[in-house]
Amino acid sequence: MRPDNLSTNTDFILLGLFSFSHSSVVFFSFLFGLFIVTLTENTLMILLIHRDLRLHTPMYFLLSHLSFMDILHVSNIIPKVIADFLSGHRAISFAGCGIQVFLSLTLLGGECLLLDAMSCDHYVAICHPLRYPVIMSERVSVLMAAGCWLVGTLNAMVHTGLVLHFPFCRSRAMDHFFCEVPAMLKLSCADTSHYERGVYVSGIIFLQIPFLMISVSYVQILLTVLKMKSSEAQKKSFSTCSFHMVVVIMYYGPFIFTYMRPKSYHTPGQDKFLAIFYTIVTPTLNPVIYSFRNKDVLTAMKNVLRSSFPNRK
Template sequence: MFPLTVSLLLFEIMESGNTSSDFILLGLLGHSRAQHLVFFSFLFGLFIVTLTENALMILLIHRDPRLHTPMYFLLSHLSFMDILHVSNIVPKVIADFLSGRRAISFAGCGIQVFLSLTLLGGECLLLAAMSCDRYVAICHPLRYPVIMSERVSVLMAAGCWLVGTLNAMVHTGLVLHLPFCRSRVIDHYFCEIPAMLKLSCADTSSYERGVDVSAILFLLIPLSMICASYVQILLTVLRMKSSEARKKSYSTCSFHMVVVIMYYGPFIFTYMRPKSYHTPGQDKFLAIFYTIVTPTLNPVIYSFRNKDVLTAMKNVLRSSFPYRK
């Protein structure tokens, strides 16, 4: 109920008003309703799946004491970020397609920008924190309880939310104060800063340099930390005597790196290019990966392939639907 309530509340705010100051979102695939009905049906199904699996992940971590560890604590925050992220964007996309209305209020656009930047930035930092957790667990298992204490994991999660929020506040305030004296038609399916910068008649070069600084802090540095962590993990795995342990670790690391590349790659390509190099079709395609695809894949890759999570799921199902003799 909570994710759907959030989606409805955000949608009402985005739809409020209907004045000349509203923005117009061109959408994801253009104007042909019949041609893209199947795609939007698939998008709606993907939205429900994303909400369900991430909410289930949070429930399992909350209910099973064996999952009360730093790794799963960070995973629960990742799932919550993914729920908020898809709720911020996908319902509006689907509603615009069904209703034919593409307007979004100035306040609604500001909310989308703020939430997107908060969650994208926070998730970048959180993925780096999770890689550090795995590095300590595999490379320094005896010191893991001391290094990754409950206090440290709470500080990590809180830091990701706080830093992401502060960054979003700065950029949202700056971009909304730009003069939009050209067309107010955003050639995108949600309010994203690169698409909005094209509508400004002011010189945005200084602001773009600020975006580059944020991109280094939230993209390049965390990605470097993740790569360094997994290199050390793989070197440690190579020294393991058990072939089964090596195979399992290789499999886990490879899946994690695929998700990381799918998330950071398009994100870096979108936010670290000059405004003049952006094309609407390319930006929309890249945004699909870090706004829709990875929130769906994260629970599967990071959690549901884990035996502890599968056991917790079976226990929850047994307690909810006990067998009757």
Template structure:
């Protein structure tokens, strides 16, 4: 296969989630509403955590970073989908595609590590409450958050450089709604099997190990809770853990299935469907599951709303 002359046109074409037709207007409207909702609720959570000193704890500090990652992640993808739909074009520049890959990998990898850090925080708080101040001090929480960003960035630099280095043959049409590594590898006209091995290694570091840590943490949390005498406490803990695990599975499951399969096993429709979970749904659900069901966050929100009329006066 002969690589196409990349000097003629370096732009890619994104086929997107839907075609520019009247029947797609409902799906487009729903996507736009979800985008606004996700940005609003995550921004509100960050403001609440920053404003209310009762929320100045390691758990909420990590949550604020999760919300910031979710805002950046959905903003990296959905505005381009919306712009292409409204304009009727589907192109994305080589630089724009590279930036999408770079930022997406930072946030996907960083969020995987951050979710594991948050599960560790809950494990220490419930299973070792007397040692919580020592094991989850402010410096430790800052280290966990910054480590998630740093390791995610280093991983993204390596993978982005490799993916953009591959020559793309003939069609530069990406059958996806954003520039994602597995979809781009299908356009390459060289053997990418060695690079795919590197993806598996990253998958073990960012997906399998954190997911295993989260699962073990929640098993130990449930074991500790079962030993308590209060049936109300057990019921509340079961409810909280079950909701958290549903979101974790929704995030890690499709992510693992997408990035840890050989290129030949990928189908465009399946990849787009799976990507919706970890790029759109979980950023929308994270604030609701992790915080807005929490009485401390609800109290902080009530206090902020009460202060609004006073500020106007």
């Protein structure tokens, strides 16, 4: 039976990541494991930051919002992928697709800005340590986080409304594992060229400018570190910066490549592969790279374990 016949006229069909084969079961199991790990890591990070007073700093405040965004983002996408694979029913309603697009754009856009805010925090902490308490006050960090959520939400409202307004008169079988703007544009029979220019402008604001600012921040950090006399401090800072930049490139690179190309250059297999990085891989890596490699977080985890198991040696 053709996918078009599996739903009502207002439904979309998500062809998903997997076909029904033995190898697909292996990949599905791996995806399910990543989903559980991502939820566990980020939830643990939020609980640790909330519980340990030593983690009540601007840096960890922003990290807690990053973890919350990652939890919401994977929860917006992966459970549907899992349910579709297990049930074999891959339809998603027009409203459900709109909700996925809105939440995805809100969280992706907000996270782009939040990663930029975190790089600014790192820059001030290392390059201007004496001014850090004044520049990165509690009020400033709250405004940063709130601004990321607000701007991301407003951007998502605009794009979701415009995308859903297009007529979808072709096949409604979407060769993707979630409702994403580029995949939806390929199903529209209207001229979307003007809207694609708007997507390009949003890409400059949410992707290219933050990525450039993050890169400049880390270059300044490395230049400052090179002036340090301690070789151990230099080695530690180089290691931290390199890990951070790897995750940033893995997030922004596929995101930029997906959203800043014309519709005609998109291929389903390539779009799905790239989307895996900024929807699944980086939410799993973020707690490890930004948090669990930090001594303060490891100490907080040990304290929680000791308080939970006081008689354990």
